[in-house]
Amino acid sequence: MHIALSENDYETARECYPALVENSKALESMPCDDKSIKDTKAFKEKRTLLLKTVDELGKACQAKDDKKLTEAFDRMHEAYIELGKLVR
Numbered sequence: 001m002h003i004a005l006s007e008n009d010y011e012t013a014r015e016c017y018p019a020l021v022e023n024s025k026a027l028e029s030m031p032c033d034d035k036s037i038k039d040t041k042a043f044k045e046k047r048t049l050l051l052k053t054v055d056e057l058g059k060a061c062q063a064k065d066d067k068k069l070t071e072a073f074d075r076m077h078e079a080y081i082e083l084g085k086l087v088r
Contacts, residue, residue: 014061020054027047032044046086047083054076
């Protein structure tokens with residue numbers, strides 16, 4: 001999806017969304033008692049935010065506004081990075 005958006009290929013980016021949702025399901029059910037997580041409470045909060053931004057991205061994918069799609073993707077990507085910072 002990232003590559004498609006960097007090439008302004010919005011149709012392909014939209015087609016990638018279902019795979020993103022499928023991958024996020026694993027994160028949704030991931031237990032937070034892992035020793036590789038620095039701060040369990042913060043991890044849960046960031047995970048919730050990431051899943052919310054994935055949903056918002058889905059709404060943007062359904063719309064016709066490519067700028068909003070890019071903005072929603074950027075918010076989701078930033079949430080992903082922030083979550084990743086909590087893993088050792």
